[in-house]
Amino acid sequence: MQAGLQALMEMLAEIRLLDSVTAVLQWDQETGMPPAAGGLRARQLAWLSRRSHDIYTSHAFFNLLEKLVDMESGSAHDDAASAEQRRLLYLAWRRWKRHNALGAELVSRIAEHESRTQQAWTHLRPRNDYSTFAPLLREMLDLKRREAEAISLGPTLYDSLLDAFEPGMTASQLERIFATLAARLVPLIARILGSSRYRDDDPFLPGPYAENTQEALCREVLVAMGLDMQASRLARSAHPFTIGINPRDVRLTTRFNPGDFRPAFFAAVHEGGHALYEQGLKLEPYGSPLEEAASMGLHESQSRVWENQVARGRPFWNWFLPRLRRAFPQRLDGIDLDTALRGVNRVQPGLIRVEADEVTYTLHIIMRFELERDLVNGRLDVDELPEAWNARSEFYLKLRPPDDRDGVMQDVHWAFGGFGYFPSYALGNIYAAALLDRARRDLPDLDNSLAEGRLTVLTQWLRRHVHSRGSRLFGADLVADLTGAVVSAEPYLDYLETKYSQIYVTS
Amino acid sequence: MQAGLQALMEMLAEIRLLDSVTAVLQWDQETGMPPAAGGLRARQLAWLSRRSHDIYTSHAFFNLLEKLVDMESGSAHDDAASAEQRRLLYLAWRRWKRHNALGAELVSRIAEHESRTQQAWTHLRPRNDYSTFAPLLREMLDLKRREAEAISLGPTLYDSLLDAFEPGMTASQLERIFATLAARLVPLIARILGSSRYRDDDPFLPGPYAENTQEALCREVLVAMGLDMQASRLARSAHPFTIGINPRDVRLTTRFNPGDFRPAFFAAVHEGGHALYEQGLKLEPYGSPLEEAASMGLHESQSRVWENQVARGRPFWNWFLPRLRRAFPQRLDGIDLDTALRGVNRVQPGLIRVEADEVTYTLHIIMRFELERDLVNGRLDVDELPEAWNARSEFYLKLRPPDDRDGVMQDVHWAFGGFGYFPSYALGNIYAAALLDRARRDLPDLDNSLAEGRLTVLTQWLRRHVHSRGSRLFGADLVADLTGAVVSAEPYLDYLETKYSQIYVTS
Incomplete structure (x- = not known):
């Protein structure tokens, strides 16, 4: 078995190397x-993706894998295989299955159509032109449904697509989690907005906030988080x-707004959480499927825990506010801790997901999940989508988009074929809350550490319990393993209710 | 023949695509x-270079090529082949020959060692640490000598390496050209430095010259040169x-010195000349060996003609000086045309090649050529190199480097295995002078155009007579074809003597 495994690892290392080249080209x-x-650039990327597909679908890969695992289930033939080896082989088999399910023709048709539709979206969204976009989206859906049928990894077509981003998670699990979320989030938002202490003004003065000072602050916090800047x-980037x-x-990138330091700062902290996860994965053995992120949702939890739970929390601001005031003395001299916390935790339902606050954000995801599930499973037509979007927006956010630009066309995800991706964002919030609950049990002094700027106390915990474990467990299983409970929305909802009742006295 | 040629072109297009990915990684x-x-990064680059090598050495490539050309000479079998087709096949055959001479193991060892040694040089040069660098350089030389032996493209090992940069040129031709150069350059420099009008003060005030203003000026000139900024x-970059x-x-890159606008400006114009050449090559048919630069020396001629002959000349400054003065009114208000010309044409022998003026520059190349030729041909040892460098520096430049940092370690070329590259710089000057002589015959009004900022008059001439011809002739042959004379140092020496006698009245 060892020789076969070694040969397989070499092929996986070559694929990882190809993927890393693709990543440089995407960055560029x-x-x-x-x-x-x-x-x-499109030709370069297509070549690399084709080459990687060719390796997965080669006779050599099949022959090696067949000697190591049962090709129906991915379980190792060798009873003496270690748990790590079994998992590695299972992950390699999963990739083989996905690539071999799709013919080369479907792979390149999807790649081509994704590129075309994404480019069209870039032009059509500003023009509010859903009618030109609709046929492209319909073809995209047809292709993704063909992909889902070929992969066949769950009870519905949508489950097969979801599996690419959140392996092990099912649409029906999501439905249960999201029902709980909606049932408590909608009344929480109503309580916040109805609170006598609720104010929707911005306590921070408008800029100018010098870009290089903003950038220095971003770097300071990234270094404090433990990001290895070498x-x-x-x-x-935009x-x-x-x-x-x-x-x-x-x-990682951020974007600077001279009138407001918050967009650059919170984007940097958010991306910094993702970056810490990537830096915390093991480099060797190079190309091992074990040393990859456990799921998109878990990846998102690493950004959310830093962006929201840490960097929008009182302990962090205890350390950070004096630094921020020193950086922008003319703008922020009069700001105290409570005011600052209100300024970075404003709750205000809006139409645009990427501008949403921590409390309303998840509602944007729930409505997208419901719509894409119904689109993929054939219960909603592309022509009915704008009205379905607007109806759900009114239901969850109490807001009706004035046009498709800020409605159904606001996100790029469907244009690049990313059906099944949106739930990762909500799972990220849920996982983050559960992980932080567990971290607090292990680190009773965590808040004091954060209040003194010793942020790496948390980083080290995450390195040990999350990052370094790679894909040994998928996202929800890793969280369940750490917390001792099946993943649920409760810790996240408890966190939100506690935090916002302190800010707005809603209960 | 057409079907075979088409299949060959597809393989060449794949190789070009791989090379283009390599270029993005190098840029990054x-x-x-x-x-x-x-x-x-070294592993990524090695993989790409290996993959491209694999295509050149594949049975498929051999089988296609063998049907099209005589494998001993590269001449086309088909008497009906056009001159273009013959040339294309000859160029493809040359590449096949080069790659098939080298084993896959040598190719990847060289690629990996180049990357490692270049990175080491970056650290070791500032520390003046030749003794740590020497074993890396020795291994590099061993590898390159093995490469040269395998390729065997001329009477000496050095000729085989030179061929990669300046195909068709030989070391003995270079020795003749460089002897002529040294014989007239050394006395010319002595006459300039001994002239009663010689002054080594700098007529330009030291900075600050704001970086963004410097950058805007660079962009303005690049656009005036006709560079397509889209x-x-x-x-x-450093x-x-x-x-x-x-x-x-x-x-393209430049570097900014807040104390002096010249380094950024002349680097931008120099690189702009290279960039115009690259933009002037034909994109289709993609991957055709005809649509590549004719040689490194010709590439360098395209940068030198702009940097020195145009942008250090009186007509250009007639147009440019008012712009420069407007950009930096406090620094440059009192500068007149003659003073400015003296300021951008200072002759001052120095230790550093990249800071050398137009007259002394070529002497830096001659000494490097002599040293690398002797290293490659086994007549000079790596341990003797620093002293040999210093001795030649004293001989040609009358200056002895105080340390290796500004002596033998000053250039990166040997660290990336570029033995045979340095002569391109001298050939660039020589070709540039010859080409501009010919351009002036075709464009009698050229100086008036330059004086009005209509720089693209020259660009268009270069597009037509140089860029668009790609590799249909190699560097020296293309220049000879345009000028009607075998390449020699005389036009370049005549240009220098005329120009500097006007500035310093040396004769």
């Missing part, structure tokens, strides 16, 4: 590529993102 | 990669360079 595309270069880079090329090369 | 390595990422990007990922994605 978002941060530095000249506009005219797009056509050839293995990282902070750049700028939409902040993180890309893990490998654990020694993790890049 | 110089402009954005975190320091810790070097190890995995297909280009100007960034910063060592300015240009990289042509493809004609629609050409990147």
